[in-house]
Amino acid sequence: MPDHLIFRGGIHPDDYKSLTSASATRPAPLLPLYTVPLQQHIGAPPKLVVKKGDRVLRGQLLAAPGGFVSAAVHSPTSGTVKAIEAVMGPLGALCQAVVVESDGQDEADTSLAPIPDWENTAPDMLKKRVADAGVVGMGGAAFPCHVKLSPPPHKTIDTLIINGTECEPALTDxxxxxxxxxxxxxLGARILARILGVREVLLGIEKNKPDAIKLFRKTTEGTGVRVVSLRVHYPQGGEKQLIYALTGRKVPAGGLPMDVGAVVQNVGTAAAVAEAVLEGKPVYERIVTVTGSPVADPGNWLMRCGTSTADAIRMAGGVTRDPVKIISGGPMMGRSIYSLDVPIMKGTSGILLLDADEVVQYSGGACIHCGRCVDACPMNLAPGILSVQAENERFDLAEQWYAFDCMECGCCAYVCPSGRPLVQHMRRAKAEVVARRRAAQGK
Ligand code: SF4
Ligand code: SF4
Structure with a gap:
């Protein structure tokens, strides 16, 4: 019997991880140019603090948070600010970016002093460090970490969950x-637990990573962190699914993990927190999986933010044949990108290249009311009905039918026999509702 609960819905896609799971992380070579987007996180855009011609150091602040729900952005290397210009982001929209020309020295900024005595440092000071280092959710969501560590006073948090599931196929970072x-x-998990004031720390890892489970069972002895092996089931790493699997608590519709006393952070986020506190290192690099059958030498690289997709693919030896699709992230929740200039950001877990026979062709056929999408939806939604509402531009109805609970996991589209682009319908419905709300408020 599993030592965890099994959430409703979900799917079992081929995990497609063997191409890179045994590939030890390689350090990326220092590049002559980095194009660092300012908007690498969910929330308000940060404010530039450098200008063209400035000399900058590795880890130096380029942009300060533009509000509470925002994140600082730091330089990936030392050099000169060559330009401040708009670049294509992974969502297909232009975003402002700082172009840093490397001086080849990779000289570090030392503004953030290490905090070795973190166990005796006030939680608020540790939280401030997390914010100053620009730590965001490194699992792909890129939500500012310090915001999740700031529950309102009436919310009691008693459980910290570290997400090591990596349920997204193809990614192994x-x-x-x-x-x-x-x-x-x-260490990062323990620092996060100190900030939140919680004693219960659970680390969930899917069973397709037995080496990691074995290693953590040994490494966590005496640390207060409990390792739980989880069944391989997509989207096991969704916050609400993971909380249920590990605690049996159900986050209510429209609610947040803090509503059931939990905070979820990815393993990459925990590592970034440890680096920020113990080394004074801001987030300017991350591990990125570059994979897919057209890739000559698939693997994992420690890449600086601002590396172009073209440079990332070059690191992996280029391609053996032209891909028909390039995805930022994994095949289920990633986004197709339309330019090789799209930069690696804090939330870029992978670059996936696909051949023609690996790409899903949406036919956009009529819904035949088979109900498979309802069975597959881990959020208890009715994706078929929501998609028809979106097609008919009844976004008011889509909102009433809980479109905002959709986590865009793609399970519904994966099982739909009519090839309906269900996730695209969800995204459109949500975007239209937000746009209409803004228009009503005169924004
Ligand atoms: S993409 Fe949204 S609607 Fe579709 S299965 Fe996932 S949560 Fe449900
Ligand atoms: S799976 Fe596709 S065809 Fe079946 S009910 Fe859902 S949207 Fe309709």
Missing amino acids: DHRLMLEHPERII
Whole structure:
């Protein structure tokens, strides 16, 4: 019997991880140019603090948070600010970016002093460090970490969950991080637990990573962190699914993990927190999986933010044949990108290249009311009905039918026999509701 609960819905896609799971992380070469987007996180855009011609150091602040729900952005290397210009982001929209021309020295900024005595440092000081270092959710969501660590006073948090599931197919960056730096993740988890004031720390890892489970069971002895092996089931790493699997608590519709006393952070985020506190290192690099059948030498690289997709693919030896699709992230929740200039950001867990026979062709056929999408939806939604509402531009109805609970996991589209682009309908419905709300408020 599993030592965890099994959430409703979900699917079992081929995990497609064997191409890179045994590939130890390689350090990316220093590049002559980095194009660092300012908006790398969910929330308000940060404010530039440098200008063209400025000399900057590795880890130096380029942009300060533009509000509470925002994140600082730091330089990936030392050099000169060559330009401040608009670049294509992974969502297909232009975003402002700082172009840093490397001086080849990679000289570090030392503004953030290490905090070795973190166990005797006030939680608020540790939280401030997390914010100053620009730590965001490294699992792909890129939500500012310090915001999740700031529940309102009436919410009691008693459980910290560290997400080591990496349920997204094809990606192995978290797996490699867990194998290569387990102590860093555990230290980060303990720092996060101190900030939140919680005693219960659970680390969930899917069973397709038995080496990581074994390693963490050994490494966590005496640390207060409990490792739980989880069944391989997509989207096991969804916050609400993971909370249920590990605690049996159900986050209500429209609610947040803090509503059931939990905070979830990814293993990469925990490692980034440890680096920010113990080394004074801001987030300017991350592990990125570059994979897919057209890739000559698939693997994992420690890449600086601002590396172009073209440079990332070059690191992996280029391609053996032209891909028909390039995805930022994994095949289920990633986004197709339309330019090789799209930069690696804090939330870029992988670059996936696909051949023609691996790409889903949406036919957009009529809904035949088979109900498979309802069975597959882990959020208890009715994706078929929501998609028809979106097609008919009844976004008011889509909102009433809980479109905002959709986590865009793609399970519904994966099982739909009519090839309906269900996730695209969800995204459109949500975007239209937000746009209409803004228009009503005169924004
Ligand atoms: S409706 Fe949203 S949450 Fe439900 S399966 Fe589809 S993408 Fe996932
Ligand atoms: S799976 Fe596709 S065809 Fe079946 S009910 Fe859902 S949207 Fe309709």
